[in-house]
Amino acid sequence: MYRYDEFDAQIVHDRVKQFRGQVARRLSGELKEDEFKPLRLQNGVYLQLHAYMLRVAIPYGQLSPRQLRRLAHVAREYDRGYGHFTTRQNIQFNWVALKDIPDVLETLAEVEMHAIQTSGNCIRNVTSDHFAGATADEVMDPRPWCEIIRQWSTFHPEFAYLPRKFKIAVTAAEHDRAAIRVHDIGLHIRRRGEAVGFEVHVGGGQGRTPHIAAKVHDFVPEAEILDYLEAIMRVYNRFGRRDNKYKARIKILVSETGAEEFKRLVDEEFAAQRPDEKVELPRAEIDRIHAYFAPPPLSGRPARSEVFERAKAADAAFASWAEVNLYPHKQSGHACVTVSLKPVGGIAGDATDTQMETVADLAERFGHGDIRVTHAQNLVMPHVALDDMYEVYRALEAAGLASANESLITDMIVCPGLDYCNLANARSIPVGQAIQREFASVEDQRDIGQLHLNISGCINACGHHHVGHIGVLGVDRKGEEYYQITFGGRADEKAAIGEIAGPALSAEDVPPALKRVVNRYRELRTDPSERFIDVYARTGLEPFKEALYAADQER
Amino acid sequence: MTSVRPKLKPDVPKAITAWHTASGEVVWMTPKGDWTSNPDALGVFTGEVAEARLADARAAEGEVTDPYFMEVSETGEIRGRETLRETIRAQGPTTHPEFAKGEAL
Ligand code: SF4
Numbered sequence: 001m002y003r004y005d006e007f008d009a010q011i012v013h014d015r016v017k018q019f020r021g022q023v024a025r026r027l028s029g030e031l032k033e034d035e036f037k038p039l040r041l042q043n044g045v046y047l048q049l050h051a052y053m054l055r056v057a058i059p060y061g062q063l064s065p066r067q068l069r070r071l072a073h074v075a076r077e078y079d080r081g082y083g084h085f086t087t088r089q090n091i092q093f094n095w096v097a098l099k100d101i102p103d104v105l106e107t108l109a110e111v112e113m114h115a116i117q118t119s120g121n122c123i124r125n126v127t128s129d130h131f132a133g134a135t136a137d138e139v140m141d142p143r144p145w146c147e148i149i150r151q152w153s154t155f156h157p158e159f160a161y162l163p164r165k166f167k168i169a170v171t172a173a174e175h176d177r178a179a180i181r182v183h184d185i186g187l188h189i190r191r192r193g194e195a196v197g198f199e200v201h202v203g204g205g206q207g208r209t210p211h212i213a214a215k216v217h218d219f220v221p222e223a224e225i226l227d228y229l230e231a232i233m234r235v236y237n238r239f240g241r242r243d244n245k246y247k248a249r250i251k252i253l254v255s256e257t258g259a260e261e262f263k264r265l266v267d268e269e270f271a272a273q274r275p276d277e278k279v280e281l282p283r284a285e286i287d288r289i290h291a292y293f294a295p296p297p298l299s300g301r302p303a304r305s306e307v308f309e310r311a312k313a314a315d316a317a318f319a320s321w322a323e324v325n326l327y328p329h330k331q332s333g334h335a336c337v338t339v340s341l342k343p344v345g346g347i348a349g350d351a352t353d354t355q356m357e358t359v360a361d362l363a364e365r366f367g368h369g370d371i372r373v374t375h376a377q378n379l380v381m382p383h384v385a386l387d388d389m390y391e392v393y394r395a396l397e398a399a400g401l402a403s404a405n406e407s408l409i410t411d412m413i414v415c416p417g418l419d420y421c422n423l424a425n426a427r428s429i430p431v432g433q434a435i436q437r438e439f440a441s442v443e444d445q446r447d448i449g450q451l452h453l454n455i456s457g458c459i460n461a462c463g464h465h466h467v468g469h470i471g472v473l474g475v476d477r478k479g480e481e482y483y484q485i486t487f488g489g490r491a492d493e494k495a496a497i498g499e500i501a502g503p504a505l506s507a508e509d510v511p512p513a514l515k516r517v518v519n520r521y522r523e524l525r526t527d528p529s530e531r532f533i534d535v536y537a538r539t540g541l542e543p544f545k546e547a548l549y550a551a552d553q554e555r
Numbered sequence: 556m557t558s559v560r561p562k563l564k565p566d567v568p569k570a571i572t573a574w575h576t577a578s579g580e581v582v583w584m585t586p587k588g589d590w591t592s593n594p595d596a597l598g599v600f601t602g603e604v605a606e607a608r609l610a611d612a613r614a615a616e617g618e619v620t621d622p623y624f625m626e627v628s629e630t631g632e633i634r635g636r637e638t639l640r641e642t643i644r645a646q647g648p649t650t651h652p653e654f655a656k657g658e659a660l
Contacts, residue, residue: 033616427650
């Protein structure tokens with residue numbers, strides 16, 4: 001993984017020192033909240049319902065065991081013993097005291113972590129495929145390019161005051177696990193012969209007005225990608241709306257301008273760049289960054305592991321977990337392990353200090369020191385040998401981290417909602433837990449198969465409800481919590497925004513209504529391999545809508 | 556902070572709530588005008604007194620951050636449009652009963 005050079009380290013340490021001074025001035029009353037707010041936001045500090053929240057960047061979701069242990073330390077010493085992994089592959093601490101935050105940032109800086117650009121109208125953390133560098137379906141490891149884009153976008157003076165926040169996601173795999181089409185810019189790395197280039201999608205996003213990104217370029221050669229990104233950012237900076245925050249995202253600019261015209265503006269800007277403006281990206285520098293992401297030295301192992309097979313035969317729960325939570329690795333005899341942070345009745349994305357330490361230890365012993373955070377709020381150990389899998393599983397199970405539910409209905413994305421968030425209309429976590437309980441049986445979940453259920457507590461859509469196969473959105477009806485249901489959303493290469501089924505339901509009506517919907521799906525599928533989303537593509541909204549509101553007709 | 560805060564008529568009983576700046580803890584103004592983290596000890600204000608107390612709190616914004624009015628009954632129970640939000644602020648996340656603070660309202 002990438003290691004800080006002296007400049008990175010200096011910048012991060014200087015920033016901590018600067019923020020320490022700002023916090024001291026706020027605590028002394030010298031700075032009022034109005035003056036302090038933009039400063040704290042630039043350092044990832046929000047004020048939520050109950051306390052300050054600190055959002056720490058995890059570039060493209062990659063962590064070393066040392067970093068994860070340090071996050072565990074922060075959770076234990078400065079928070080209430082846990083942290084919350086987010087859909088942007090970051091972590092949030094919900095209970096840190098402002099007076100302690102400079103110390104927290106200092107301790108994080110020691111392990112090359114920070115909270116810079118995790119808030120505000122700038123380019124945020126670059127996100128990516130959580131299996132990057134490990135799967136056979138990618139044309140190359142996308143992380144070196146994520147890192148190059150991270151370095152380019154960090155403290156880029158021209159893009160520090162954009163009309164609104166800006167999110168870039170990168171994938172290099174045919175199957176899009178990074179949701180690139182619902183990002184401001186989504187990049188898909190492609191190869192043409194020996195040449196590497198980027199398919200560029202612009203103007204995707206969720207929130208109040210969801211949009212799927214428009215493809216504006218099939219192949220920008222790698223040497224030109226930063227200039228091309230700069231051209232997009234300049235067009236956005238110039239024409240993006242600053243008069244209305246609800247219309248300020250690039251998705252509105254692209255949709256109002258039209259994708260064709262937007263592309264023309266970008267091409268014009270790109271052509272107008274003077275030679276001395278071009279970002280020089282020497283081959284040697286590209287190679288240097290790539291070298292940080294050299295694949296781990298996985299020893300050649302037979303595709304079939306006898307130890308693994310014997311353990312599966314002896315322990316049905318392990319067999320079930322292995323079937324659901326393992327993803328094929330490009331190296332035979334290995335697999336990518338999803339560590340579920342979605343136990344039934346738990347809080348999606350939360351991990352305690354000791355759970356973080358367990359994963360750090362396991363990654364060190366069995367996973368070549370590589371840990372990823374997924375945008376679905378789980379953790380991943382991308383390189384584990386099948387021979388070691390049972391031992392890994394047993395340790396995860398003992399730590400409460402072995403729910404066998406990856407991509408199943410209980411593996412839901414859930415935003416913090418009204419239990420924590422100042423902007424919420426309704427709670428997300430309790431309704432998610434109630435749905436989980438309705439579908440708690442592992443056999444039942446496996447029979448239902450892949451089903452992405454996403455929940456947001458307000459239209460800002462941090463819980464990605466627009467792109468859930470089933471989406472649940474909390475709304476406030478005269479002070480009461482109601483939930484609007486959408487069907488047919490998806491975040492992959494066939495990205496789509498879910499359709500609203502109809503009137504919102506009360507909290508207690510949601511689980512039984514979704515049970516009826518899922519049962520209807522089971523009746524409709526031609527065989528168990530036809531997923532919920534496939535049936536939806538074939539039948540459309542009607543049968544699901546009918547099932548959702550069936551109880552009303554019974555009354 | 557950014558949530559919509561309903562406008563309350565002068566005669567509606569209200570409490571003044573904010574966050575303790577150094578810790579981030581939720582606090583309420585007591586009848587005497589200092590701050591408490593115990594929701595049972597909050598003061599109930601109306602009319603010009605309420606406005607004056609809020610103005611004082613805003614002017615002295617150092618110890619606390621972003622003070623605002625919330626609707627309560629004459630005896631200090633949370634009520635009105637933001638009952639759920641303010642109850643969660645007062646009691647802690649409903650998903651973490653172990654973090655509950657003060658007495659239930
Ligand atoms: S979707 Fe709304 S409620 Fe949920 S975290 Fe985002 S802003 Fe808060």
